[in-house]
Amino acid sequence: MAAGDRQHELAGWKAIADHLGVSIRTAQNYEKHGLPVRRLSAGPNGRVLAVKAELDEWWSRRDVPPPETPVLDLPVPDPHVHSGAILGRPGVWRYARWLLGGLAAGALLLSVLPLGRNVEPIGLKGDGEYLVATDGQGKEVWKAKMPWRPDPSVYRLPKLASQRRFQFIDISGDQGPELLAQYVPEDYNTRGQYLYCIGPKGVPLWRYKFGRDVADSRTTFSSVFWANSFEVVNLKGGAERRIAVAATHSLSHPSQVSILDTQGRLLREYWHSGHLRHLLAQDLDGDSEPELILGGANIGRHLATLVILDSRNLGGASSQPVGDPYTLKGFGKGTEKTVVFFPRSCLGLHEDFDIVSQIRITANRISVIVRQGVDERAPYFLIFELNWQLELIGIVQSDTYAARHRELEAQGLLKHSFSLAEIDRLRGEYRVIH
Ligand SMILES: [Zn+2]
Helix, strand or coil, X not given: CHHHXXXXXXXXXXXXXXXXXXXXXXXXXXXXXXCCXXXXXXXXXXXXXXXXXXXXXXXXXXXXXXXXXXXXXXCCCCHXXXXXXXXXXXXXXXXXXXXXXXXXXXXXXXXXXXXXXXXXXXXEEEECCEEEEECCCCCEEEEEECCCCECHHHHHCCCECCECCEEEECCCCCCCCEEEEEECECCHHHHCCEEEEECCCCCEEEEEECCXXXXXXXXXXXXXXXXXXXXXXXXXXXXXXXXXXXXXXXXXXXXXXXXXXXXXXXXXXXXXXXXXXXXXEECCCCCCCCEEEEEEEEXXXXXXXXXXXXXXXXXXXXXXXXCCCCCCCCCCECCCCEEXXXXXXXXCCCCCCCEEEEEEECCCCEEXXXXXCCCCCCCCEEEEXXXXXXXXXXXXXXXXXXXXXXHHHHCCCCXXXXXXXXXXXXXXXXXXXX
């Protein structure tokens, strides 16, 4: 029993945060809101332990007030990156991320020192007509008056590395970090939604409106799109910078991937039938230029998908099956480098499609969490472990997977009992298209 329990347990805040897909600080903040952790020793720094099933259960019914001070989802440094692998090919971007994490952690340390105006902001909140940049203690560093009242809830959402809401980053390379942030006006249905760039002292610099009118064979969609995530992409060793933004129509399926210059001007765009809600940049092929990894669902194929794009050469729209009514009109062939389709398990077959709900990049793996069904928050899922070549290394089911299977059996939606062999069979249906 005790030995069996081991694999159901998570030791330490990093493991717990990874499991939830949030930053360590956010996980620690959740403890105040009932996150089920057990303390092995007293004091704020005492060791903690959690049971995966209890975390999943809490996560599935959570109603978590936001952390008091929203923080960036700092990438946790990979211990291997500090040693010889730093300038190794796939290691470069990870090292850059580690550096960025280090800089933000540095900003956090500075912010507790009495440095007055030199404090760099790390948090963001909405307050009436203002966006307020805050330090590590939630104190205002600057505020910017916005054209319309911002919806503050955007900055309180749980933070995933693959769903970035805002970032302080010096994109102009001169006077300190600018803020790049999703901006959702309260009245977004008439105003639209934006990526906003605000200068180091709170001076708005530019904004980019996501989306535009597009149509599939049945519907013409309005130009109101939600931003899903963005990444600042360093090309040519940082000599050239681009901003990649993934956005999805506010009510329906079309997704747009935009490539902007650092002034917010649209350079290229790619369109997709289905949600592309996750975005990361990572050099997969070892040429030191990061690829864009997008994750979501291809609605016409009913499959969870990854789309790999080159930000330097990007255009067209996703290839859909012949006669697919979701095919977007008026676009050329998409310029995908690679497309991955994940197999559907019996858990989601009674629903419209599966969907990627998280992408994590670790030492030498890409871990993709795929929900079996359309509910991105469902506590049952499969984790597909891929290498840099996007070859499938393994599939792991969540602890709650078998219980969900039994639920569907009880509802008469499944006529067989769960076995590990059915997970194994999925490996043969994993598809990579180059
Ligand atoms: Zn089954």
